[in-house]
Amino acid sequence: MTALSALLARDLRLAVRVGGGALIGILFFTLLVTVMPFAVGPDLPQLARLGPAILWLGALLASLLALDRLLAMDHEDGTLDLILTARVPLELAVAAKALAHWLTTGLPLVIAAPLLGLLLNLEPKATAAIAVTLLAGTPALTFIGLIGAALTVALRRGGLLLAILVLPLTVPVLIFGVAAANAAIAGSVPFGTPFTILCALTLISIVIGPLAAAIALRQGLE
Amino acid sequence: MMRLMGSDLTCVRGGRQVFSGVGFTVGAGEALLVMGPNGAGKSSLLRLVAGLLRPQQGRLKLEGGDLELTIAEQAHYLGHQDALKPSLSARENLGFWTALLGGEAAKSGHALAAVGLDDLAHLPAIYLSAGQRRRLAIARLIAVERPIWLLDEPTSVLDVAAQAMLADLIRAHVAGRGLVLVASHGPIGLNGAKQLRLGQQADQGTQPS
Amino acid sequence: MSLIQLANPSRFLAVSGRALPWLSAATVLVFAIGIIQIYFAPDDYQQGATVKIMFIHVPAAWLGIFGWLLMSAAALGTLVWRHPLADMAGKAAAPIGSAFTLMCLVTGSLWGRPMWGTYWVWDARLTSVLVLFLMYLGVIALWRTIEDPTQAARAAAVLTLVGAINVPIIKFSVDWWNTLHQPASVLRLGGSTIHPAILVPLIVMAIAFTLLFLTLHLAAMRNEIMRRRVRSMMMLQAAAPAES
Numbered sequence: 008m009t010a011l012s013a014l015l016a017r018d019l020r021l022a023v024r025v026g027g028g029a030l031i032g033i034l035f036f037t038l039l040v041t042v043m044p045f046a047v048g049p050d051l052p053q054l055a056r057l058g059p060a061i062l063w064l065g066a067l068l069a070s071l072l073a074l075d076r077l078l079a080m081d082h083e084d085g086t087l088d089l090i091l092t093a094r095v096p097l098e099l100a101v102a103a104k105a106l107a108h109w110l111t112t113g114l115p116l117v118i119a120a121p122l123l124g125l126l127l128n129l130e131p132k133a134t135a136a137i138a139v140t141l142l143a144g145t146p147a148l149t150f151i152g153l154i155g156a157a158l159t160v161a162l163r164r165g166g167l168l169l170a171i172l173v174l175p176l177t178v179p180v181l182i183f184g185v186a187a188a189n190a191a192i193a194g195s196v197p198f199g200t201p202f203t204i205l206c207a208l209t210l211i212s213i214v215i216g217p218l219a220a221a222i223a224l225r226q227g228l229e
Numbered sequence: 230m231m232r233l234m235g236s237d238l239t240c241v242r243g244g245r246q247v248f249s250g251v252g253f254t255v256g257a258g259e260a261l262l263v264m265g266p267n268g269a270g271k272s273s274l275l276r277l278v279a280g281l282l283r284p285q286q287g288r289l290k291l292e293g294g295d296l297e298l299t300i301a302e303q304a305h306y307l308g309h310q311d312a313l314k315p316s317l318s319a320r321e322n323l324g325f326w327t328a329l330l331g332g333e334a335a336k337s338g339h340a341l342a343a344v345g346l347d348d349l350a351h352l353p354a355i356y357l358s359a360g361q362r363r364r365l366a367i368a369r370l371i372a373v374e375r376p377i378w379l380l381d382e383p384t385s386v387l388d389v390a391a392q393a394m395l396a397d398l399i400r401a402h403v404a405g406r407g408l409v410l411v412a413s414h415g416p417i418g419l420n421g422a423k424q425l426r427l428g429q430q431a432d433q434g435t436q437p438s
Numbered sequence: 439m440s441l442i443q444l445a446n447p448s449r450f451l452a453v454s455g456r457a458l459p460w461l462s463a464a465t466v467l468v469f470a471i472g473i474i475q476i477y478f479a480p481d482d483y484q485q486g487a488t489v490k491i492m493f494i495h496v497p498a499a500w501l502g503i504f505g506w507l508l509m510s511a512a513a514l515g516t517l518v519w520r521h522p523l524a525d526m527a528g529k530a531a532a533p534i535g536s537a538f539t540l541m542c543l544v545t546g547s548l549w550g551r552p553m554w555g556t557y558w559v560w561d562a563r564l565t566s567v568l569v570l571f572l573m574y575l576g577v578i579a580l581w582r583t584i585e586d587p588t589q590a591a592r593a594a595a596v597l598t599l600v601g602a603i604n605v606p607i608i609k610f611s612v613d614w615w616n617t618l619h620q621p622a623s624v625l626r627l628g629g630s631t632i633h634p635a636i637l638v639p640l641i642v643m644a645i646a647f648t649l650l651f652l653t654l655h656l657a658a659m660r661n662e663i664m665r666r667r668v669r670s671m672m673m674l675q676a677a678a679p680a681e682s
Binding site: 017085095 | 279280281282283298301302304305306308309310311313314316317321325326328329330331
């Protein structure tokens with residue numbers, strides 16, 4: 008097994024075993040979607056119109072809250088030091104960790120979204136559109152969040168600061184994710200345009216996220 | 230022949246100068262004992278060699294090593310923390326380290342036996358005592374072969390028997406043309422190791438013990 | 439005197455100490471000229487005198503962005519060249535840039551109420567500037583939360599550069615929405631569309647604001663150098679042996 012696949016496998020195993028990862032993320036997502044109608048009102052047509060926004064916001068916040076687990080734990084127990092002595096570039100190592108994080112936190116949200124769409128009176132076509140945009144966009148949330156996690160890795164209880172730093176950076180993803188979902192539902196704009204931009208944002212973040220995170224980690228070591 | 234040399238090293242952490250003008254030379258088949266009081270910078274020096282800290286001044290040079298790899302990538306760094314995941318078993322932890330550091334999976338069984346943990350290998354690491362966890366971290370040194378060992382107070386949680394075991398392991402490594410830097414408060418049973426004293430009397434070079 | 443020589447904090451203190459009074463005087467002078475020109479500038483035929491908020495609002499917007507560009511340059515200095523003053527330049531610029539951005543938002547809001555009938559609207563420009571303001575606050579929060587100044591400088595530098603990429607992305611992404619805000623009218627291909635009677639005071643105010651930024655920035659950097667000296671002294675005091 009290569010070093011990177013070992014890292015990926017270990018992170019996947021930890022997320023599933025420690026029990027923190029997938030299920031708690033889905034639970035939080037569900038709670039958010041449940042709470043929104045209390046604030047917005049139970050009017051079903053209105054909920055259906057707000058559906059893409061509510062699901063995207065829920066996914067964003069659920070992703071955000073799981074981010075401090077991404078790097079801080081390895082920093083605390085010395086595993087990050089060990090990763091630095093491994094013969095893999097730090098950029099790839101943090102990318103592998105981010106991939107594991109998305110598989111265990113982001114992907115479950117994508118799978119849960121259609122079920123939650125039922126709560127929001129969304130039609131199957133709308134739900135499918137939202138799920139596809141979440142599939143394309145949640146990796147961006149994780150890889151951008153990776154940067155914030157790297158910047159705040161040494162801080163105790165840096166979770167709130169992490170959210171503050173990451174949220175502005177995720178605004179474009181949110182904009183295009185919801186725009187794409189709405190385009191698929193209402194059809195006023197062709198779905199392809201915002202969707203391809205969303206995919207582009209994800210691809211950019213997959214490159215820039217690990218690069219910036221590695222720089223931040225190395226700089227923070229001195 | 231491999232040689233690790235540090236010259237005129239200065240380390241600043243948190244705005245405070247930890248040490249300055251430190252130099253040393255360790256060759257293959259030699260051990261260097263880094264001694265000094267608390268706060269003298271023993272841990273910082275080891276982290277510096279491991280590439281986890283950058284010196285403000287000075288140079289580190291490795292001769293006779295692999296030119297494509299950094300010093301850190303040819304070293305084992307054993308710090309105060311054990312890099313253990315509590316929910317994984319001892320064997321799983323060691324297996325991960327072996328794979329991460331590019332060792333062969335087959336060796337980890339032998340490594341566990343060498344540190345006396347083979348009957349506890351299946352237990353989640355959370356059930357291990359501090360001494361057992363440190364022994365597991367030491368097993369990493371055996372499971373993956375790397376020429377340079379950087380050990381930061383490795384005996385601090387070990388009982389007498391385990392300390393002797395570690396001393397044997399270090400002697401074996403040194404005999405096999407490896408290099409060892411050990412930071413310690415007191416002697417750890419290595420005869421003939423060079424000494425480097427940090428602290429009030431910051432040394433400019435190394436002297437045999 | 440080369441830039442490298444200026445990198446020595448003591449020398450920087452000496453040079454900036456001599457420059458600061460001149461810079462302050464120039465700032466006051468250009469502001470005076472600008473305010474006089476504003477007084478004599480014509481009123482808008484629709485908005486009346488309210489349009490003169492523009493003379494504060496637009497330069498404030500420019501300087502909010504200028505602040506982030508300055509921070510980005512400082513960030514490169516910190517990460518790539520490890521220039522000792524780059525850390526302080528970035529740290530000093532953040533509050534000033536955020537203040538100008540806030541000024542832009544507030545004056546814009548006050549101007550928008552009589553003009554558009556609303557204090558706020560979620561269009562392209564406003565949203566981008568609001569996000570910029572929040573990013574400023576994020577950088578400042580990072581500076582304050584990491585205790586070691588060198589580490590804080592490096593983390594802030596990375597965040598600044600990533601944020602610099604994000605600002606144009608946000609600007610272009612929100613262009614999807616119909617914009618209520620006035621489209622670009624000064625820095626445009628084909629020359630400005632504004633009459634010189636308004637344009638000249640605007641440029642003068644922009645220069646005045648820039649001088650204000652630089653004056654405040656220089657003063658803030660001097661303060662930061664002093665602050666670090668105090669910190670070093672306290673650390674030395676803690677480390678020194680007790681006096682008998």
